[in-house]
Amino acid sequence: RKSANKSNEPLVWQWVDDADPSKIGDKEVRTAYRLNLPKCTSCRKNCQAKPTCLFGLGEAQWLSSPSHLEWENIEQKLEKQIEAEKRKEGELVGLKNLGATCYVNTYLQLWYHNVSFRNALYNLEYKDEDLALQQTLCGQLQLIFGLLESSISKSVDPSHFIKCLGLATDLQQDAQEFSKLFLSLLENTPSLSQVIKEQFCGQYTYVTVCKSCQSVTERPSNFYELDLNVQGHKDLKSCILEFLREEKLVGENQYYCTKCQSKQDALRKIALKKLPETLNLQLLRFVY
Known part of the structure; x- marks a missing residue:
């Protein structure tokens, strides 16, 4: 059996025929689609005959003015949220992770805590001949460092820097590749290069x-980090000793000696010549 509303449905459209x-x-x-009907005020369930019936969607709360007590509750909730986001005295400021940006945040914190680098960035003055890209990057980095130092919030959003x-x-x-590329980019800024x-x-x-002939050849190279293998080692010292260990060049891996004009057995090692003020050690935790 059809309900009264459904059985009367054709009557609403009879005027269309003539x-x-x-x-x-x-x-x-508006009449045909029942948009002129008054809004419901006391329905127990949604009216099928009134498209304006908003029962169950909280329309009474939306359309009514909140009471004084409700306003106080809202203000108290907002105050608690604001207070929860505030940094307490002595606390450090964090960086929000935007999804997969933890590797960027890690280096931003490391660079920020390098006082010499931070001060050099603060003192950076832009010149007309500087590239716009470098100005933008340095400007965003200045802003993040400033917020990490003096923000009243617990955390900083690095969205603009990432963008x-x-x-x-x-x-x-x-992370290592990001560090190399970013520092090399900043190094092209004259004021930061040194x-x-x-x-x-x-x-x-x-x-x-x-x-064979005991001749020594040396090939200098700059580095921003030392890659240390951790497999089979229990402390950092043993990792560094392996990094500096002599390698025997024999068999198919013989060394071509320009003095002997032929391939010869040889020894090869890495000799540290100059260490930076901040030594970056990359631990190779993954083995393939």
Whole structure:
């Protein structure tokens, strides 16, 4: 059996049969679709005959003015939220993780706590010949450092800095590669070049000794970090000793000696020549 509302459905549209289409206006359309019916005030369930019935959607609370007590509750909740976001005296400021940006946040915190680098960045003055990209990156970095130092909030949102770099927030990148590329970019800024070299750039030499003629060849190289293998080691000292250990070049891996004009057995090692003020040690935790 059809309900009364459904059985009366055709009656609402009977006027269409005799109506002149050119004379159908907004009034007729609103009437046909029941949009002119008064809003419901005391329904126990949604009215099928009234599209304006908002029962169950909280319309009574939306359309009514909140009482004084309700306003006080809202204000108290907001105050608690604001207070929860405030940094307490002596606390450090954190960085929000935007999804997969923890590797960026880690380096931002490390660079911020390097006082020499931080001060050099604060004192950076832009010149007309500086590249716009470098200005933007340095400006965003200045802003983040300033907020990390003096923000009243517990955390800083690095969204603009991440966007400036063109990084995807949902894609995990290699932290070491990010550090190298970003520091090399900042190193092209004249005002920062010297402090970056002093604080982060070291130098070692690849030393090769021919076992036949005892000739020594050296190839210097700059580094921003030392890659240390941790497999089979129990402390940092043993990792560094392995990094500096002599390697025998024999068999198919023989060394071509320019003095002997032939391949010869040789010894090769890395000799540290200059360490930076801040030594970055990368622990190779993954083995393939």
